[in-house]
Amino acid sequence: MIIKPASRIILLLTGIVFQLSAQGNVQKDINLTDTTLVRRSIELVYTYDENYDSDSSKYYAAQAIQLSGRLLQSAMIKSRSEFLNKIITLKIQSYVAFATAFRVDKLQAAEDSLMAALLICGETGNTKEKGAIFDGLGKIYELKGQNVEALQYLRKSVEIYKKIGDLKLYSNELITLGVILRGTGKYGESLEIFIESLKIGQQINDSTIIIESLLGMGFVYAFVEKFEDALRCQRGALEIYKQMNNSLGIARIHNDMGVTFMSAGELDSALTEHQAALNIRLNTSNYYYIYASYTYIGDIFADKGNITKAIEYYERGIPYAEKGEYKIATEEAHQQLGSYYLMLLNPEKAMDQFKTALKLSKEIGDPTGESRAIMGLVKIYMTKNEPGIVLPLLKQAEKVAPSSILKYKKDIFKDIADAYFRLGDFKNAYIISLKYSAVKDSAYTAENIEKITHISNKLVFENEIALQKESNAKLIALNQVQINRERLKQNIFLFGMILAGVLVVITFIRFIEKKKLSKKLNETLTNLQDTQAQLLHAERMASLGELTSGIAHEIKNPLNFVNNFSEVTRELMDEMKKELQSKNEEVVIKLIDNIERNLLKINQHGKRADSIVKGMLLHSRVSSGEKTPTDINDLLDQYLNLAYHGMKAQNKEFNIIIEKDYDESLEKLNVIPQDLSRAFLNLINNACYAAYDKLKKGGDSSFLPSLKVSTKNHKEKIEIRITDNGNGISKNIIDKIFQPFFTTKPSGEGTGLGLSLSYDIVRKVHGGEINFNTREGSYTEFIITLPKS
Amino acid sequence: MKHLVVNDERDIQFLFQQKYRNKIKSGKIEIKFMFNDVSELDLPGSFNTYEEYLIWTDFNMPQMNVIELFKETLSRIKSYGDNRLRG
Numbered sequence: 120m121i122i123k124p125a126s127r128i129i130l131l132l133t134g135i136v137f138q139l140s141a142q143g144n145v146q147k148d149i150n151l152t153d154t155t156l157v158r159r160s161i162e163l164v165y166t167y168d169e170n171y172d173s174d175s176s177k178y179y180a181a182q183a184i185q186l187s188g189r190l191l192q193s194a195m196i197k198s199r200s201e202f203l204n205k206i207i208t209l210k211i212q213s214y215v216a217f218a219t220a221f222r223v224d225k226l227q228a229a230e231d232s233l234m235a236a237l238l239i240c241g242e243t244g245n246t247k248e249k250g251a252i253f254d255g256l257g258k259i260y261e262l263k264g265q266n267v268e269a270l271q272y273l274r275k276s277v278e279i280y281k282k283i284g285d286l287k288l289y290s291n292e293l294i295t296l297g298v299i300l301r302g303t304g305k306y307g308e309s310l311e312i313f314i315e316s317l318k319i320g321q322q323i324n325d326s327t328i329i330i331e332s333l334l335g336m337g338f339v340y341a342f343v344e345k346f347e348d349a350l351r352c353q354r355g356a357l358e359i360y361k362q363m364n365n366s367l368g369i370a371r372i373h374n375d376m377g378v379t380f381m382s383a384g385e386l387d388s389a390l391t392e393h394q395a396a397l398n399i400r401l402n403t404s405n406y407y408y409i410y411a412s413y414t415y416i417g418d419i420f421a422d423k424g425n426i427t428k429a430i431e432y433y434e435r436g437i438p439y440a441e442k443g444e445y446k447i448a449t450e451e452a453h454q455q456l457g458s459y460y461l462m463l464l465n466p467e468k469a470m471d472q473f474k475t476a477l478k479l480s481k482e483i484g485d486p487t488g489e490s491r492a493i494m495g496l497v498k499i500y501m502t503k504n505e506p507g508i509v510l511p512l513l514k515q516a517e518k519v520a521p522s523s524i525l526k527y528k529k530d531i532f533k534d535i536a537d538a539y540f541r542l543g544d545f546k547n548a549y550i551i552s553l554k555y556s557a558v559k560d561s562a563y564t565a566e567n568i569e570k571i572t573h574i575s576n577k578l579v580f581e582n583e584i585a586l587q588k589e590s591n592a593k594l595i596a597l598n599q600v601q602i603n604r605e606r607l608k609q610n611i612f613l614f615g616m617i618l619a620g621v622l623v624v625i626t627f628i629r630f631i632e633k634k635k636l637s638k639k640l641n642e643t644l645t646n647l648q649d650t651q652a653q654l655l656h657a658e659r660m661a662s663l664g665e666l667t668s669g670i671a672h673e674i675k676n677p678l679n680f681v682n683n684f685s686e687v688t689r690e691l692m693d694e695m696k697k698e699l700q701s702k703n704e705e706v707v708i709k710l711i712d713n714i715e716r717n718l719l720k721i722n723q724h725g726k727r728a729d730s731i732v733k734g735m736l737l738h739s740r741v742s743s744g745e746k747t748p749t750d751i752n753d754l755l756d757q758y759l760n761l762a763y764h765g766m767k768a769q770n771k772e773f774n775i776i777i778e779k780d781y782d783e784s785l786e787k788l789n790v791i792p793q794d795l796s797r798a799f800l801n802l803i804n805n806a807c808y809a810a811y812d813k814l815k816k817g818g819d820s821s822f823l824p825s826l827k828v829s830t831k832n833h834k835e836k837i838e839i840r841i842t843d844n845g846n847g848i849s850k851n852i853i854d855k856i857f858q859p860f861f862t863t864k865p866s867g868e869g870t871g872l873g874l875s876l877s878y879d880i881v882r883k884v885h886g887g888e889i890n891f892n893t894r895e896g897s898y899t900e901f902i903i904t905l906p907k908s
Numbered sequence: 909m910k911h912l913v914v915n916d917e918r919d920i921q922f923l924f925q926q927k928y929r930n931k932i933k934s935g936k937i938e939i940k941f942m943f944n945d946v947s948e949l950d951l952p953g954s955f956n957t958y959e960e961y962l963i964w965t966d967f968n969m970p971q972m973n974v975i976e977l978f979k980e981t982l983s984r985i986k987s988y989g990d991n992r993l994r995g
Contacts, residue, residue: 676966680919687926713926720919865918 157186157209164216180220183213211236211248218255250279266303290319290328297335310339330356346383370399406443410436450479450488457495466499490520494534677724688717748787758796762803780829798880801873802841802901809845842900847893910961911939
């Protein structure tokens with residue numbers, strides 16, 4: 120049973136395939152890219168199907184089938200099971216796509232394709248594909264009107280999706296099942312199904328499924344006349360659409376709520392809702408919806424008894440139906456308008472409407488519409504009492520009527536019977552009435568359904584099929600917008616996260632780098648400090664080395680004298696003993712004089728050595744003190760006094776004119792006072808010595824030795840000047856004056872360490888400078904500059 | 909034998925005079941002293957030009973060092989056309 124249609128479809132497909140090959144659109148080499156080609160073809164099938172381009176959809180479906188078939192052959196030869204399974208899946212998908220494409224008008228072809236797919240599927244047990252097959256079969260049987268079979272297949276599909284655990288497919292399938300169950304009047308089960316799909320929709324947070332479930336429930340409630348519950352569900356869905364900012368969706372809910380209110384008999388509320396839906400829809404290009412809203416409003420006015428208004432709305436709706444080329448809707452509208460004009464007792468206009476409807480129904484091939492239009496015309500001609508025209512019309516109606524749908528069938532038969540009866544043709548009237556009762560009997564079981572689904576048919580058509588067919592693209596576009604928006608949100612969020620992440624990373628890296636850098640800097644600083652300390656030490660050692668070499672020479676001189684004089688003295692003592700024996704008194708006294716003088720010399724040179732050692736000790740003691748904020752003026756003045764009195768103590772004749780010029784704005788400076796004071800003392804001593812020396816040596820009696828001491832505050836340093844009016848420093852020794860042990864003083868009077876020590880103190884300890892200006896025979900000025908930091 | 913002592917230490921004079929007092933007394937040696945200043949080095953006036961003499965000197969002195977002293981001495985002797993100087 121199953122194989123038969125499958126083989127039929129294969130034959131059918133082969134034909135198409137040949138056609139395609141002739142067009143040269145298919146690649147001859149089969150390689151891996153062909154699988155991609157198949158996939159793309161399948162995608163295109165659905166895309167075109169959604170956009171109502173059924174020809175393109177069919178074309179690609181055929182291409183997918185053909186390509187997957189060739190791939191399957193090649194895969195079977197290669198017999199790589201993994202690859203084979205992949206191809207088989209593709210093949211099944213191709214069949215399903217084919218069925219979708221052909222479902223529009225070739226139900227049998229679609230069914231056969233699915234049966235073929237099921238055949239392959241049964242062998243491989245590919246359950247997901249099986250679900251799609253059963254789904255497709257269910258929909259086909261539903262279109263065929265075979266609801267029992269449709270439900271069977273859909274239930275199977277639901278079962279399979281549930282097993283796979285694909286919640287989205289499962290819930291979608293539940294909604295399809297729920298709609299069909301509702302259509303067949305199984306409201307309880309339908310409600311259960313919708314509740315289940317709602318639960319899953321909430322679980323996977325899929326707004327589309329939630330909305331569809333709510334609306335599904337809403338109509339179930341509406342059909343069982345629980346309008347409050349129905350409205351509650353619809354309002355819930357409305358909220359979601361409002362959150363999504365989906366105006367078309369909002370219009371849909373207004374429409375549905377309008378229908379609910381209509382069913383509840385609340386015509387004013389219904390009118391408000393439909394008007395709201397219409398207002399939104401008028402801003403869109405979705406003509407079917409606009410038409411639907413107009414006709415709904417028209418129906419409401421008709422229910423209210425305002426037929427003129429109803430006609431007005433229908434007439435406003437028709438152009439939209441025509442614009443969108445919705446022939447069925449246009450025909451339906453003309454039928455309705457015909458009936459309304461009849462009610463208004465305007466047979467002329469009614470006749471125009473029925474004629475248009477008849478023409479359209481013939482174009483579409485709609486027997487129901489045709490028979491309805493004919494019967495409308497019959498009614499008009501009956502009132503005009505024109506049996507000659509009525510009879511052929513009745514025959515025509517009789518012919519078409521059996522093919523019309525159940526809903527209108529019995530009415531049509533009843534009308535035909537009535538017409539015969541009124542024409543006095545009782546025989547025909549009887550035959551038709553028999554047919555009518557047969558229809559009535561066969562329809563009896565369906566009558567309940569019909570009663571219940573009186574609104575449902577229109578609704579199902581509008582809300583499910585029309586929605587899918589007419590506005591799928593719109594919905595998909597809206598969904599796409601929604602998805603895009605969410606994706607954008609996600610992207611923005613992701614981008615934000617990435618940005619934040621990058622920032623964090625950058626900050627972290629910079630932090631680490633900074634840390635590294637500061638660590639390095641610290642290390643470098645420590646190294647530098649170490650090096651500086653080492654350098655300082657080395658400097659001091661070098662300075663000590665200089666000193667020791669100087670000492671070796673300098674200290675040796677006085678020690679030589681001590682040794683030699685003492686030796687000579689001992690010799691003299693021996694000589695004196697001899698002279699004493701010879702009682703040569705004169706010679707003895709002379710010897711004693713010599714000895715006395717020698718001893719004096721020994722003492723002198725001993726003291727000299729001592730002072731050298733002391734100076735050396737001072738040198739080595741440099742920078743042992745702590746830097747403390749010191750008033751330089753005070754320190755200078757204090758040591759000026761010390762130096763002056765020291766000189767005075769050595770030589771009572773010494774005197775000097777002292778001029779002081781201290782800058783009072785001088786702030787305290789961080790120095791080592793005991794060191795700096797030594798430098799001051801040395802320089803002042805030198806100055807005093809130089810000035811006084813000039814007085815002693817020079818013959819100028821009017822010469823007055825003078826000393827000027829001054830301080831000056833500069834921006835970043837302070838300056839100390841010590842000036843004397845002595846003989847100055849001769850050019851040939853200018854570069855030697857800071858050398859240790861260099862002195863111009865007579866031997867024994869100076870150690871030659873004073874200036875050297877001062878230089879060290881100022882330059883090395885305090886980071887300052889020591890300079891001098893001098894003119895021979897005129898003056899010497901020493902300038903000490905100390906930095907403030 | 910004639911001696912020249914060049915030194916910035918004036919006490920060297922007393923020391924030498926006492927140390928070699930017997931030789932000086934007996935006339936065996938004659939010692940001249942010079943202190944500190946190159947201008948004092950008045951060789952031709954101080955010594956007989958054609959006599960040998962021995963110079964005692966400190967190496968480093970405030971006004972000159974021994975090399976300068978040596979150069980100075982040499983140039984003065986050369987100006988007399990005599991190069992019989994010995995270390």
